[in-house]
Amino acid sequence: MSTAGLLTGPQFMDGDHACAEGAIAAGCRFSAGYPITPSTEVVERLAARFPEVGGVFIQMEDELAASITIQGAVWAGAKAITVTSGPGFSLMMEHLGLAAMTETPCVFVDVQRAGPSTGLPTLPAQGDMMQARFGSHGDYQIIALCPDSPQDCLDQTIRAFNLSERFRVPVLLMMDECVGHMIERVVIPEPGTCEITPRRMTALPQGAEYLPYATKDCCDMVPDMTEAGRGHTPHITGLTHDERGYPAMNTDAQRDLMLRLRDKILKFEPEIRDVRLDQVDGADVVVVCYGITSRVAIPAIETARAKGLKVGWLRLVTAWPFPEPVIRDLAARVKAFVVPEINLGQMVLEVERCAAGRARTIHVPHAGGAVHDPNDILRAIEEAAR
Amino acid sequence: MAQAEIRIAGFGGQGVILAGMILGRAAAIHDGKHATMIQAFGPEARGSACSAQLIISDEPVRYPYVQRARYLAALNQDAYHRFEPQLAGDGVLIYEEDLVALRPDQRPGIQAHGIPATRIAEEIGRKIVLNIVFVGFFAAVTGLVSLDAVRRAVAESVPPGTEQLNLAALERGIEHGMRLTAGAA
Numbered sequence: 052m053s054t055a056g057l058l059t060g061p062q063f064m065d066g067d068h069a070c071a072e073g074a075i076a077a078g079c080r081f082s083a084g085y086p087i088t089p090s091t092e093v094v095e096r097l098a099a100r101f102p103e104v105g106g107v108f109i110q111m112e113d114e115l116a117a118s119i120t121i122q123g124a125v126w127a128g129a130k131a132i133t134v135t136s137g138p139g140f141s142l143m144m145e146h147l148g149l150a151a152m153t154e155t156p157c158v159f160v161d162v163q164r165a166g167p168s169t170g171l172p173t174l175p176a177q178g179d180m181m182q183a184r185f186g187s188h189g190d191y192q193i194i195a196l197c198p199d200s201p202q203d204c205l206d207q208t209i210r211a212f213n214l215s216e217r218f219r220v221p222v223l224l225m226m227d228e229c230v231g232h233m234i235e236r237v238v239i240p241e242p243g244t245c246e247i248t249p250r251r252m253t254a255l256p257q258g259a260e261y262l263p264y265a266t267k268d269c270c271d272m273v274p275d276m277t278e279a280g281r282g283h284t285p286h287i288t289g290l291t292h293d294e295r296g297y298p299a300m301n302t303d304a305q306r307d308l309m310l311r312l313r314d315k316i317l318k319f320e321p322e323i324r325d326v327r328l329d330q331v332d333g334a335d336v337v338v339v340c341y342g343i344t345s346r347v348a349i350p351a352i353e354t355a356r357a358k359g360l361k362v363g364w365l366r367l368v369t370a371w372p373f374p375e376p377v378i379r380d381l382a383a384r385v386k387a388f389v390v391p392e393i394n395l396g397q398m399v400l401e402v403e404r405c406a407a408g409r410a411r412t413i414h415v416p417h418a419g420g421a422v423h424d425p426n427d428i429l430r431a432i433e434e435a436a437r
Numbered sequence: 438m439a440q441a442e443i444r445i446a447g448f449g450g451q452g453v454i455l456a457g458m459i460l461g462r463a464a465a466i467h468d469g470k471h472a473t474m475i476q477a478f479g480p481e482a483r484g485s486a487c488s489a490q491l492i493i494s495d496e497p498v499r500y501p502y503v504q505r506a507r508y509l510a511a512l513n514q515d516a517y518h519r520f521e522p523q524l525a526g527d528g529v530l531i532y533e534e535d536l537v538a539l540r541p542d543q544r545p546g547i548q549a550h551g552i553p554a555t556r557i558a559e560e561i562g563r564k565i566v567l568n569i570v571f572v573g574f575f576a577a578v579t580g581l582v583s584l585d586a587v588r589r590a591v592a593e594s595v596p597p598g599t600e601q602l603n604l605a606a607l608e609r610g611i612e613h614g615m616r617l618t619a620g621a622a
């Protein structure tokens with residue numbers, strides 16, 4: 052791939068623009084989108100930058116079109132991204148399921164704003180976390196990452212592409228309005244300095260019998276891809292399918308496919324896991340947080356520590372698959388978890404489930420439209436430590 | 438300086454956001470500090486009023502919003518009225534002196550420094566560079582960013598071909614600020 056037009060080095064830019072630069076650094080050269088606040092700056096940037104690097108951005112008629120167009124581009128060989136916010140994310144759910152079912156590697160970005168419906172377009176929330184996991188119908192797994200700064204928007208966008216190629220799964224970058232619009236120093240890596248996961252392309256020659264959904268062995272549950280024009284004539288469908296990709300309308304095929312789509316992610320949770328920890332060993336209370344809230348929690352934690360409380364910090368960079376073993380292990384050692392999030396109770400349910408009554412779980416809700424007052428988090432820590 | 442919380446506000450079209458971007462860039466890219474800027478979005482960002490929050494810090498910025506501004510850059514009367522009451526009692530007010538009339542009961546603990554940035558920009562020949570004049574003045578008076586850093590940040594932030602004009606505007610603002618601080622010393 053040509054590196055002409057690549058932007059590198061330190062910049063002062065917002066999280067939305069950093070996400071766009073991350074996509075370019077990851078080798079993405081196709082995007083279809085339908086602009087919506089607070090994600091508009093991502094596609095604005097892609098529309099401006101793609102022509103400089105040989106990419107294509109198409110503004111579609113709506114989010115349904117955007118989220119299916121990227122999948123066509125992927126099967127034509129491109130790395131592709133679509134970008135939206137709450138109302139558009141809801142419209143994309145149908146095609147998120149299609150990407151999961153057809154194992155189409157692609158990246159969906161949701162810059163979360165307060166909802167439901169059109170809600171507060173210009174203000175932050177973290178209310179789409181369960182929708183990210185369960186928003187489309189049927190059983191499937193996705194990967195979701197939560198950046199907490201413009202630099203992290205860039206880094207996690209690159210990782211989102213890498214994971215999508217590694218596992219052939221849609222990866223969701225769950226930003227929020229605050230990290231999207233916040234402007235900070237962002238260092239764009241030089242070409243060749245960041246790890247880029249290539250597509251798992253079949254090595255079979257044209258004309259050979261290629262089974263688009265056949266896996267090589269029990270340990271690697273991800274099939275090799277092809278692309279249009281290679282002469283493999285793959286059949287890609289949202290219907291339950293066999294190894295050939297042909298519809299297979301029976302319970303055995305359904306079971307085999309569902310279990311593989313589940314296991315190819317959940318069995319590799321430790322590989323996908325990215326949690327950041329600070330002083331959790333010996334802590335009485337661990338604050339579990341993600342996205343912008345993981346920064347807002349730090350002043351509260353520092354104040355609590357200054358008062359002599361033993362408080363740890365656990366940031367979920369990977370929100371899905373949920374890092375169950377980490378919470379299970381901590382639940383046996385701490386008194387309580389404190390879970391601040393800008394919604395009325397979503398990821399806290401996962402913490403509670405994994406704690407399974409062995410440690411208290413105290414939620415610090417926020418209805419959206421702003422970030423937490425750190426004092427609210429501090430009060431919950433103090434209550435948890437009692 | 439551990440952490441400086443700054444509010445910059447004025448009319449849309451005065452270059453308020455670019456002023457914040459230049460100061461943030463100077464701190465974060467050239468002074469090796471941490472800077473976080475958030476601009477106002479929503480209805481208040483359309484039409485007349487425009488504002489940005491900027492935090493410059495030696496340490497990584499955690500909470501990204503201004504909680505108690507120590508610095509207010511007010512480019513019009515409305516910005517002064519809206520944000521001066523939120524300024525810390527020992528804060529620093531930098532204002533466009535032709536566009537802001539201080540209240541007679543302006544809090545005495547606040548250091549207030551005015552500059553006729555628009556008039557100076559007109560003297561240079563382009564009213565549009567008033568924000569750059571203002572940035573130079575702000576940098577010289579507050580010392581929050583080094584003058585070298587702000588010069589580089591201006592050169593990198595303005596449209597190609599306008600660097601000379603903008604750097605001239607910046608120097609006028611810096612000179613105005615230096616005279617003022619020299620006079621005070």
